[in-house]
Amino acid sequence: MDKPILTASEIGMLWTHYIQNSMTIQIMKHFQSTVQDKDIKFLVEKSLMLTENVKSEIRSIFHLELLPIPYAFSNTDVNLQAPRLFTDDLMLLFIETMGKAGTPAYSAAQAVSTRSDIRGLFTKILIEYSTLLNKTIEISLEKGLYVRPPSITKPDEVEFIEGKSYFTSGLNPFHKRSLNVVEISHLFENLKTNSIGKAICTGFAQTTDNKDVKNYFIKGKETGEKHAQLFSNLLTESDVPAPVPSDVGVTDSTTRVFSDKLMMFLKSVLSATGQGNYSTASTASMRYDLIGLYQKLSVEVAVYAKDGLDIMLKNNWLEEPPQSSDRKQLIKKGTHS
Structure with a gap:
């Protein structure tokens, strides 16, 4: 068959x-x-x-x-x-x-x-x-290298949300409720991935001689550092330890290792993954300030990814995925045959 x-x-x-x-x-x-x-x-x-x-x-x-x-x-x-x-x-x-x-x-x-x-x-x-x-x-x-997520004091009993203040308290700078475990999980994972992304951008920036690509990775390094700091601050505000991976991840080498095409493609994959993570975190969070933050940062990542796409298009580094037939063009072509 x-x-x-x-x-x-x-x-x-x-x-x-x-x-x-x-x-x-x-x-x-x-x-x-x-x-x-x-x-x-x-x-x-x-x-x-x-x-x-x-x-x-x-x-x-x-x-x-x-x-x-x-x-x-x-x-x-x-x-x-x-x-x-x-x-x-x-x-x-x-x-x-x-x-x-x-x-x-x-x-x-x-x-x-x-x-x-x-x-x-x-x-x-x-x-x-x-x-x-x-x-x-x-x-x-x-090896003692795994960065463990934060721990919390175990609750004594089951509790239910009472009123909208559970969601809106994050908007009050003087009295924000503590983070729940779901929110802590997403903040920590996004802190961790941004720290890794920052290191990768650093390595790529110091090994390319393409000015556009170098500037793109410098911006990626700065963006990753800023986002990681925001997530770290949010954890610290709730007295939750914010462990981060070691900052020593890149050597002093300036010798090219990867093609600009490969480095730009990897960053596009990481940016898409980051946007997905932020979207998931926004949906799962129950404090309005966190939801707003993730949506804002997601837009920043989208704009950054678009800049990367422009560089890839300019250099003809993007392969076109298979696509459906253009029926209008086929009909038009048939008319003239």
Whole structure:
């Protein structure tokens, strides 16, 4: 029995993950050639093998379905002779972030797929990313490098919200209710991801000779630092400790490691992830000041991402996803034949 043709959703997910895994492979190759800690090297090699396998399996599907293979990224986008740009600690944080982003991404891909073989592929990858994330956290904990979320005093009993003041108290600068655990969770995770993003922007800014790209990453570093500070202040206001990853994540190297195309693409992925995180946090928060803050910061990220898109378009670095036929053009063309 012939397989049904791939749906637009399936092609879209396969195409997106092919591009992203192609990019991650080049990053992991640099990590592999510069990592020093043997346990972190194990994680780097495991991550590299996972991303190479995903790319290979998706490539096989594209061949069988007679779909064009995306150009994506290759060995020309990484300089494996370059000295180490990021410390082992930051590599570990990057793999953790990759695992956290990969599990919901492949869960979403599985959910919108129809064909059993495509669902099976995304299910398998989802399990592998979840396994990678668990192993990364275990090693981080063993080495004392894992940045734990804040703790709170356990409540004595169940309580119910009484009145709108629970939501509006954040608007009163003199009397804001303390943060609840859901709000703490989102503030902490967004603080952590912005700290990592700041470090990546720092490394990219010091290794590119493209003025537009350099200025873009300098702005990204400043934005990440500002957002992280806002989240840290909010936690501190409620007497919640605001632990952050070590600021020592980038070496002094100024030698180019990655192509501008790869660095800009990675930042576009991180910006999209950040916008999604802010949207989720805004929906989950129950203090109006937090909701307003997330919406404001989301707009800032959107404007920043748009500036990045302009740079990528200017340099012809954006591949066009597969799209539906333009029926109007086909009809118009048929009229003149």
